[in-house]
Amino acid sequence: MLTTLLLLRRGYAYVPCSSLESVIEQTKERYYLALRSTQGTVRSDAPDWQPWVVYFLRALQQQKKRLETKIQRERILVDKLPELSVTILELAKEHGRLTIGQLVRITGANRNTVKKHLQSLVTAKHLSQHGKGKGTWYGRGSW
Numbered sequence: 001m002l003t004t005l006l007l008l009r010r011g012y013a014y015v016p017c018s019s020l021e022s023v024i025e026q027t028k029e030r031y032y033l034a035l036r037s038t039q040g041t042v043r044s045d046a047p048d049w050q051p052w053v054v055y056f057l058r059a060l061q062q063q064k065k066r067l068e069t070k071i072q073r074e075r076i077l078v079d080k081l082p083e084l085s086v087t088i089l090e091l092a093k094e095h096g097r098l099t100i101g102q103l104v105r106i107t108g109a110n111r112n113t114v115k116k117h118l119q120s121l122v123t124a125k126h127l128s129q130h131g132k133g134k135g136t137w138y139g140r141g142s143w
Contacts, residue, residue, distance in 0.1 A: 003056070023059045023066070030055055077126070084109055085117045085126075089140075092127055097137045 004020055024031050034055035041048040081089070087107055092098055103114045118138055121127040127138045 020059060020063050023062045027055075027059065027062075031059075081126075082117070084113065085121055088114070088117055088121060089126055092138060092140050097130070097139045099137050 003024075007020075034051040037051035038047070038049055084107065088098075088103060091103065091106060095102075100111065100114055100118065103109070103118070104111050107114065109117075118127065118129075122129045122138070127140065130137050130139060
């Protein structure tokens with residue numbers, strides 16, 4: 001978390017869907033090796049920062065690759081869906097949870113059309129349905 005804080009202070013754009021911490025967690029053996037190698041030289045006349053810097057840059061590179069993959073998947077998803085479905089997904093991402101009434105009001109689309117799009121999005125697991133009847137709301141699925 002300290003690394004992310006330092007990056008944020010230097011202008012790093014935080015992306016919650018791609019965590020540097022998760023990359024470090026998955027490569028923690030290499031993390032500790034790099035950290036120990038560097039720490040062993042910090043108090044010397046010629047500290048060797050290379051093990052830590054190389055590890056850190058590789059972790060950032062891995063995070064970037066993960067993010068590129070997520071962006072590519074999202075592009076494929078958006079390219080295949082009708083415009084109203086894409087709008088509904090964007091609204092779900094923005095608002096967290098939405099009802100059919102809210103979607104009709106926001107999009108101006110016909111209530112039955114909104115219901116059909118929601119049904120398709122739930123079936124494809126892009127959204128999840130919570131509740132039944134008038135209390136039903138929809139939230140983000142696995143995308």
